[in-house]
Structure formats: C-alpha cells, structure tokens
Amino acid sequence: MADQKEEAIRQLIQYGETTTIEIKAAVPRHTEMAERMYGMANAQGGVIIIGVEDASHSIIGVPDERMAMTMDTILRAGRNNIKPPLVLDPPEPEVYTLDGKRVVVVTVPQSMGPVYQAGGVFWVRCEHTQFPSTS
Template sequence: MFIKNEIELQSIIKDGRSIEVELKTKVPPIEELARTVAAFANTQGGVILFGVGENGHIYDTPNGSVGKVVEGAKRLLSPVPPLELTEIYYDGKRISELFVKPTVQGPVLIKGAALKRVGSQIQPADKERIISLLSLKGLPQEELMTILETLAEAVSKQTIEIERLRKQQELENKWTARLGAWIWSGIIGAIIGYIFGLFFI
C-alpha cells in the first residue's frame, strides 16, 4: 500500500496533485479513470485518492463504488498495469486509494493511445518515452531499433491525433449544448412575446 499512516496521508493531501498523486472528490467516469491509470503506469506510477478535494476537504466515497469503476477502467487498458485498491478511514470518512505501479510490460494503451504524466497533467507519450517502455532484452537491438522507432513514432502521432479529436469533440459538445439552450431561449422568448402581445397590445 502506498500510504502507511494518517501522517503520510495528511502530507499527501497538503501537497496536492503532482506527478505521483491525483485527487478526486468523487468517483470519476470509467474512461477518465482509465486515462489517469495509463498515464501513471507509463510514467513512474502513482496513487489516486478518491474522496479528497484540492483544498484538503474530505468527502465520503460510497462503499464498492470505486471498485466497480476500477474494473471498468481495466477493460479499456492494454496491458493492465499492477493495481492495488484499498480503503482508508480519515476523520470518520472513507477514502479509497488506488495505487498504480509502473508498467513492466511495455506501454499501457487506452483505446490505442499511449499517455504519460507531466506534473499533474496527462499528455500524449512521445516517441522516446514509448521506446523506453519497450523491453529489448534478448533481442538484436541493431536490427529492431529502426522498427521500434517507427512503431513508437506511429503510436505517438496516433495518440496526438486521438487527443486532438477528443478535445474537438468535447468542444463541439459544449457548443451543441449552448446552441440548444440559445434555440430554446429564443423559442420561449417568442412564445412569451406572442402571449404578451395577445393580452396587452
């Protein structure tokens, strides 16, 4: 287990999010958790605390809720990195802790994308990072290095494109929601104006 006692937990909460620590006030969607796990595994590992806010406020996590999301996240990852899920009680509230170990089986991919942790952010893994995660033991390096570099560059480019499309989709979804709100506001305004005109003009 990553956190050994309350003193260690207090220190982590005080320091906040970092390259090795992610704080979640509530249980996130499955894909969001899978992305965080993949990024940790492809960097140097880390811990995700569920039920802890950026300001150090402690929230109670529902019993069993984190485990279900973790299982769902594992189905999106290939390969699945070593994970350890435990519970800690702090000030009478349940905090779930997911310890993610660094991958030893090559890059952990989510939907074909290789991610890494940079500070407290998730970014596409570059070619050099992907190569460093590939095991070359027992293989003729001179013959395979060119192939591995080509593969790593392709995966890196694919990851960047996936990230671009994901952000574009998020932006389009926001604009669609806003457009819908504007349209409905216009319709409602027109109806109110029509009714007002019938009775008062």
C-alpha cells in the same frame, strides 16, 4: 501500521496534486479513470486518492452508497479499459478512514515493460513531460 499509512495519506493530501499524486472528490467515469491510471503507469507510477476535494484538500469521503460503484469503476478501468490490463499494487484499491470519512487509495505501479493504452491512445514520458500519442 494502519496509523502510519493513514498519516502518509494525509501528507499526500496536504502536498496536493503532482505528477504522481491525483486527488478526486469522486471517482470519474471508467474511461477517464483508465486515462489517469495508464498515464501514471507509463510515467513513474503514482497514487490516486478519491474522497478529497482537490481545491481545498478537504476530506469529504466516499459515501457508503457509492463505495461499491467506486471500487467497481477503478477495477473495471484497469482490467477492461487498459491494454494490456493494469494490475494495481496492491491489486485492490485500499479504503482508509480519515476524520471519520472513508477515502479510496489507488496505487498505480510504474510500468517496467509494456506501454499501457486505452482506445488506441497512450501517454508517454519524454524528458519529464507527458504528452498524448496515438497508435
């Protein structure tokens, strides 16, 4: 099963960024991570893959010494920066080894109820276009 999931992640990396796929070399600050997560949740959900160079789609991995901080930033963004708190699916980011390097995969479910926001700002989806709104 892990091999199938790893192959699916490789395919997402090859496709590159879309409205439902975001690729990051390293985890951004928790406020920026929250923005990406609630934007995806308010639209159609998506996947954030950390440890991949966005321009070249090269797998660079998350270094061992940054793994705990990466996981903490993701979880803090969802629990502390987003209102109401966003629960991922699965609830913890997943770690996969691709080409001997570890990548972190965050699966953001689509909101079926609340509109998620952070700092009084939220993203909504309108006719296939996302735009920022303030509350």
